[in-house]
Amino acid sequence: MTSPAFAFGTVGSPISTPKKPGGSVGAIIRSAELSLRAFELGWVRSINVTEATCAAIKAQGVESNVAISVHATYFFNLNATADEWPKSRKRLMDACYFGHLAGATDIIFHPGSYFGAPPAEVLKVAIPRLRDVVKELRDSGNPVTLRPETMGKGAMLGSLEDTLEMSGEIEGVLPCIDFAHLHARPGDGSVNSYGEWGALIKKLKRALGASALKKMHLHLSGIEYGPKGEKKHLPAAEADLKYKDLFRALADNKCAGRLLCESPLMEEDAVLYMKAWGKIK
Numbered sequence: 001m002t003s004p005a006f007a008f009g010t011v012g013s014p015i016s017t018p019k020k021p022g023g024s025v026g027a028i029i030r031s032a033e034l035s036l037r038a039f040e041l042g043w044v045r046s047i048n049v050t051e052a053t054c055a056a057i058k059a060q061g062v063e064s065n066v067a068i069s070v071h072a073t074y075f076f077n078l079n080a081t082a083d084e085w086p087k088s089r090k091r092l093m094d095a096c097y098f099g100h101l102a103g104a105t106d107i108i109f110h111p112g113s114y115f116g117a118p119p120a121e122v123l124k125v126a127i128p129r130l131r132d133v134v135k136e137l138r139d140s141g142n143p144v145t146l147r148p149e150t151m152g153k154g155a156m157l158g159s160l161e162d163t164l165e166m167s168g169e170i171e172g173v174l175p176c177i178d179f180a181h182l183h184a185r186p187g188d189g190s191v192n193s194y195g196e197w198g199a200l201i202k203k204l205k206r207a208l209g210a211s212a213l214k215k216m217h218l219h220l221s222g223i224e225y226g227p228k229g230e231k232k233h234l235p236a237a238e239a240d241l242k243y244k245d246l247f248r249a250l251a252d253n254k255c256a257g258r259l260l261c262e263s264p265l266m267e268e269d270a271v272l273y274m275k276a277w278g279k280i281k
Helices: 022-034 051-064 083-100 119-139 161-167 179-184 193-209 210-214 243-252 267-278
Strands: 005-009 038-042 068-073 105-110 145-148 176-178 217-222 222-226 229-234 257-261
Touching: 005 022, 005 068, 005 217, 005 243, 005 267, 022 038, 022 051, 038 257, 051 068, 051 083, 068 083, 083 105, 083 119, 105 217, 119 145, 119 161, 119 179, 145 161, 161 176, 161 193, 176 179, 179 222, 179 229, 193 243, 210 217, 217 243, 217 267, 243 267, 257 267
Parallel strands: 005 038, 005 257, 038 068, 068 105, 105 145, 176 217, 217 257
Antiparallel strands: 222 229
């Protein structure tokens, strides 16, 4: 078994989660039964939890030895208009507040859209806003790490370079690297080889230091794409993503952290990835 290793899991509740106890508590129990040691709460539409429910999620994560993160709302944009930004910001802050209560250490979010503007200009808006969010979290005693996700379409804020710049500028921010999105983003089938994955990992190391390779937070699935990038996620067996080459690059660069599966098959592919990782020598 390669060491250091990744904790594998799903984004959202495993499909096989039983109705009782059900919910996120049941999802954590089911994850542990499958030897999946990470779980990402899928709060992508809205947050409908009480503080008591969050306490129960946190307690179950500790009992089951399952690391918890949150995928925050899709309805967020660091490049929102001045009128829309307060509402967008509150959605992320709510995910951070309730996520921390639920035992989540990391809050993943989609950074937003360029709206046709150059990335460098958008980052001049996005970085101060994100820095302000982190400051408010720390002032309130909330230690969660904020993770802008790499996105699968070229029109979206969220290239690898975007996430590295945000992370390099703000303490408490690190990327969530979605390798399927990075494969889909160029739209030409590239970013899908051992050499390309290795170059990407080395770029991360240069930008954020070797320590960033030990606390990676990764998303993975098969993916369908076209000239403009991502179309939809696919099961691993139905896609062209060479995940075994990716795992070799991660192992050779001594990477570690969490890897969350976003495949439509969820836990089936999460277990597939976990077993494939275990065969890397």
